[in-house]
Each structure stands twice: as structure tokens, then as C-alpha cells.
Amino acid sequence: MAVGKATLLVIDDDASVRESLAGYLEDSGYDVLQAADGVAGLEVFYADQPDLVLCDLRMPRKDGLAVLQEVVDRRPDVPFIVVSGAGVMSDVVSALRFGASDYIVKPVTDLAVVEHAIDKALERVRLLHENNTYRETLEDTNQRLQDTIETLEADLRAGRHVQQSMLPPKPFQAHGLNADYELHPSLFLSGDFVDYFELQPGVLLHYIVDVAGHGVSSAMVTILIRNEVIRLKNEWRYKVSQHIAHPAEVLAHLNQELLRSKIGKHATLFIGILDSLNQTYCYANAAHFPYPILKVDGAVKALELPSSALGLFPNARYEEFTLNYDSEFAVAMCSDGLLEINTDQPLADREQAWMELVSACDFSVPAICAQLRLQDIEESPDDMTILSVTHWNRLRKDNV
CATH class of the missing domain: 3.60.40.10 (PPM-type phosphatase domain)
Structure with a gap:
């Protein structure tokens, strides 16, 4: 189940798939927004600022890759999960390369898999936010870290030596x-x-x-x-x-x-x-x-x-x-x-x-x-x- 109450945006031109996902995720404790294509999805995205986007790749007017690129460009901190048919794995590779957090293959027979992917992506964002907050306080701990720098540098040198020694002669x-x-x-x-x-x-x-x-x-x-x-x-x-x-x-x-x-x-x-x-x-x-x-x-x-x-x-x-x-x-x-x-x-x-x-x-x-x-x-x-x-x-x- 979801921790807290995150807002999700589901973009899919297949109304039955979209509504099924939305209903399941609402029952799991999320607020869910819906859009029937990429153009409408981006309008909802800018208007309501969801915490995560779940988007089909193949859609009319604007496909999922185009939506992904715009979302990553404007809000790289928002997780983006793509939904793809099993026959378009090349699009999935492109989506991962462009910054998608995860992907799910249609048909989705177990909606718990979708919920797990969403929970994992949101947890990753939460941890990133915590890390950013933690970095803001690092100045107070710098003095204690100085005592460990020499040890860390020695470990890194040893690691680099091991890695370099594995490379083949050229x-x-x-x-x-x-x-x-x-x-x-x-x-x-x-x-x-x-x-x-x-x-x-x-x-x-x-x-x-x-x-x-x-x-x-x-x-x-x-x-x-x-x-x-x-x-x-x-x-x-x-x-x-x-x-x-x-x-x-x-x-x-x-x-x-x-x-x-x-x-x-x-x-x-x-x-x-x-x-x-x-x-x-x-x-x-x-x-x-x-x-x-x-x-x-x-x-x-x-x-x-x-x-x-x-x-x-x-x-x-x-x-x-x-x-x-x-x-x-x-x-x-x-x-x-x-x-x-x-x-x-x-x-x-x-x-x-x-x-x-x-x-x-x-x-x-x-x-x-x-x-x-x-x-x-x-x-x-x-x-x-x-x-x-x-x-x-x-x-x-x-x-x-």
C-alpha cells in the first residue's frame, strides 16, 4: 500500500486500461488523475503537478516518448513509469535512456506489480529528497570526516589498482x-x-x-x-x-x-x-x-x-x-x-x-x-x- 497520499497521473488512450489502473490505485490510497492522450496528459501535468506519471508509449497526437522528454526536461524530479506492449521493446530502451524510472509490459495481469513499481519510484524520490536535506547539514560534520579521509583515499587507491589490473594488455x-x-x-x-x-x-x-x-x-x-x-x-x-x-x-x-x-x-x-x-x-x-x-x-x-x-x-x-x-x-x-x-x-x-x-x-x-x-x-x-x-x-x- 502507498505510504502517505501521493497524486498520480495515468495517461493511456485505452479507456478500459486507464480506468482499471485508476480504480485500483485509488483503492490503494492514491489520488489519481487521468488523461486519454499525451497532449491532454501534459495539460493535466502542468495544471495539477502530480508526484508520478504512469504513461502508455503508443498513443495518438503525442506519444509516450515525447511526453517523457518534456516531463524530464521540465521536472526531472518526477518519476515517470512507461507502459509498453511486449512487441515494442526498442521504445522501452529509448525511454530508459531518456530518463524513465521503470517500465511495465502490457497486458498488466497483476496490478500489484504496478503498485510495487510506483511505491519503489516514490520511495526513491523520497530518499533523494532526504539526501538533499542531509547534504545541507554536512558542514557541521566536516571536522569529523577529516579523520577518515586518508583511510578512504587509501581504499580508493586500492580499488583503482584492482580495477586497472583487470584490464587486458593493449x-x-x-x-x-x-x-x-x-x-x-x-x-x-x-x-x-x-x-x-x-x-x-x-x-x-x-x-x-x-x-x-x-x-x-x-x-x-x-x-x-x-x-x-x-x-x-x-x-x-x-x-x-x-x-x-x-x-x-x-x-x-x-x-x-x-x-x-x-x-x-x-x-x-x-x-x-x-x-x-x-x-x-x-x-x-x-x-x-x-x-x-x-x-x-x-x-x-x-x-x-x-x-x-x-x-x-x-x-x-x-x-x-x-x-x-x-x-x-x-x-x-x-x-x-x-x-x-x-x-x-x-x-x-x-x-x-x-x-x-x-x-x-x-x-x-x-x-x-x-x-x-x-x-x-x-x-x-x-x-x-x-x-x-x-x-x-x-x-x-x-x-x-
């Missing part, structure tokens, strides 16, 4: 394969991570991770993921399991492990296996964005693969794809912090500029970093990571 060159990366953390501890290793000569597994948030808890998730991947590799080596050879199975395993850990963090991850012997590329995606950039026999494109992030949904499913190439293959990926360098441009323009930059630099990480002038960026709002893996059946000189 650049990697063996059996015609090349791999390189750059990781530029926004804080002392990074929520980004990359790794690659040969499953056998000429077969390179590689992945990039972007954990939500920053700091110690995010770094713990990167350690958990890396250790689980290594465990799967050892199980494959000793013929205990074949999971590591199948990217989608790796993602399913990591999703369950992250949920079981109860750290409360989710992560995006793209994983691929490049087989230079058979000239195939097998890959799977767990909501990682921006999408990887591929070059296959001269053709460059973005590899758009909407899916579920790790650590959010126990029943998440991950698809696996395989492609063949004849003469050359390259893939470059980055964390979304790289697109925050120039926020004056629309997101679609930044994605296009990233693809053009990767292509112009011929997938060379040093050349990309030089063009972006990453060495000159001392502080950034998010971690920035680039990973490139190539198999060139030709002589090549890096564009540095």
Missing part, C-alpha cells in the same frame, strides 16, 4: 587479430570496463560494459562481471560448460548473477566473438548504447540491437547473431559517455558523427582519441571508453 595483436581500447574514467573508480582474450588461436572474445552510475558500487559490478566471464572461460576450457562460446548465453548468465548479487545496479554490455579462421562474427547485446560500428568487406554501418540491460529483469532474453565476411572485418564500440562530449547537437547527429569518425580513422583507437582530443579532457560527466577489434586480410598502418 594493444593486442595475434593470429591476424588486432584489439585496442581507451578508458577515460570520470571519477577515480570507473563504471566502464573492457576485456578481450583468445578462446583459441585466431578466435577473440571481447566485450564492453557500461554500469549505471559511478563510484565504488559501479566498480564492484565491473569486477563481478569480469570474474564471471573468467569463470565461464575456465568452465569451457575444462569442458564443464559451453556457455562462453555463445554470447547470448553469457548475457543470460550475467543477468542472473547480477540480480542474485542484490547490488542494485544494472549494466549494459555488448559481447562478440571474432573467428578469423572461419571469418565469422558472433555477437549479442544487452541494451548497450551507442550501437557498435561495423565494417564488413568495406561496408560501414551501425549494429542496432535493442534489448534488455543486465540486472533489471529476471526473465530477460538475449538474441545471438552471426555474420560472415570475406576480406576484412572491424568493429568499434564506445560507452555513452563519449556522446556527452558535445551535447549541443541532437543525439542522432552525435551518433552519425561517431560513425563517420570511426570510419575516417579506420577503426584505430589512437587515431579516434587524437581526433576527439581525449588527452585534453580532465573532467567529464561520465566515463568514456572506446574498444576496437579488427581482422584485416591486408597490410595496414594505423592512422595515429
